Amino acid sequence: MFDKLAKVAGIFSEALRDAALFLRFNSYSPFVDKSKRAFYKIIIEAHTIEKGLSLPDPKLLFGKDKIRFVMAALSRYDLQHSPVPAHMSLGALDAYVNFHARAGKSDPLLDEIAGYLKTWEAKLPKPWKGGTRDCSFDGQPPGNLQHLLASRSSIRALRPTPLDPEQILQAIALAQLAPSQCNRQSSRVHAYQDPARIQELLALQGGSRGFADSVGNLFVVSSEICAWGGPGQRNQAYVDGSLFAMCLMLACRSMGWGTCPLNLAIDHKTESAIRRAGGIPAGERLIMMIAFGEPLAPETRVAFSPRRPAAEIATLHA
Ligand SMILES: Cc1cc2nc3c(=O)[nH]c(=O)nc-3n(C[C@H](O)[C@H](O)[C@H](O)COP(=O)(O)O)c2cc1C
Structure with missing residues (x-):
């Protein structure tokens, strides 16, 4: 009993510390360089x-x-x-x-x-x-992992045509090869093809303005909260869920489809509204949406989104 009470108290104290850490280091903080x-x-x-x-x-x-x-x-x-x-x-x-x-x-x-x-x-x-650059969907699907990684970009010019559900399941099965803590596989994925429902979900998300009409296939990636217990695990749903989402985008790319991740940086009210609109159980934490589908053209213009040199983000410790 004492053990359980300590866990409950820990969840509250960790939440307060999350808030303190966030306040100290968030992008508006005057204490950040x-x-x-x-x-x-x-x-x-x-x-x-x-x-x-x-x-x-x-x-x-x-x-x-x-x-x-x-x-x-x-x-x-x-x-x-x-x-x-x-x-x-x-x-x-x-x-x-x-x-x-x-x-x-x-x-x-x-x-x-x-x-x-x-x-x-x-x-x-x-x-x-x-600026922008061209992303090619022409020819063979990417043949090795380096090519696959290099050939994925966020595609915002998609065909709204619904994809074959069998093939969607194949992509999901590939994404399930993502590692998960203790192999607990708490990630869940909800796939939608009904245009009205997709538009309702995208309107709640808000980040697809300008290309929402071209989205005919949509994933909502979530993670079952009940897989995680105790204060130390409070963020693990996001870790496992994001690894799964990344693999899902690469799996889609390997099938010749384009994807665009869509953030769910939202408050509880919007999260509940998305759960309601998407028929998603209350015990799932929402990780992100992913718009996906065939690219509008074999050569698709994408945002350049340059990466920092590796040395800028790496610290090679002795
Ligand atoms: C979690 C997450 C959320 C994102 N949300 C959006 C979004 O709401 N709308 C959008 O157009 N792009 C979104 N993006 C795409 C990013 O802008 C894009 O990944 C980044 O610029 C790097 O470009 P690339 O994906 O083409 O390599 C999101 C990406 C991630 C990882």
Whole structure:
């Protein structure tokens, strides 16, 4: 009995500590290094530009405020911290100008961006790793793991055609090869093909604006909470669930399909609404949604989303 009470008390105290840790280190915290915060903020905003350009039919002059923000924030940014946000922003701005030139559109904002880019050419020589690039679904499916990893990108130009449920199960079976703690396999996956239900779920998620109509196949990945007990395990549903979700995206890619992970960074109210709309049991923690389907074309434009050099994120300890 005492043991059980201690576990219950532990869950509350760990939740408080989670909150304290989050408050101390979250992206708004004044206690976090300014350059680190700027790094993430610029990347997040620059991604909205590259993502907009990767849509099947980008709106002319979209995201004016974001663009002004990125230019101002990048001008204040310390390049010594990491050049990646600059590559990503300049590449996205360059692609934005080129996209409008191809569309025959002129606007003072485009001249302003072009002038801004000129000022950067000396500071950070081209080619800038940003904007969009082509992702090929032509030919053979990826033959080895390195190729498979390199050939996955978030695809936001999908065909809404429902895929064969048997093949979807095959992809799920491949994803089940993901490791899980003690092999407990708490991950669950809910697959949807009913257009009305998918639109209801996507509206609650909110991150697929601009391509929601092209989604005809949707996964919600979840994890059974009852697989985890005690304060030390409070976040494990997310760890196992995310490993499963990653394998599921790679499995889909191996079947020749495109995927786009969709965040479920949501509060309890929205999580309950998604559970209700998706017929998902209350005891499952939602990990993420994944839009999937055949790519709209064999050559699909995707957001560049450059990666940091490995040495920037690695610490090789002696
Ligand atoms: C957990 C998670 C949530 C994401 N949520 C969204 C989303 O809501 N909408 C979206 O368009 N992309 C979303 N993405 C895709 C990321 O923007 C993308 O993975 C990142 O830019 C790297 O690009 P890549 O997937 O093409 O390699 C999400 C990715 C992850 C891992």
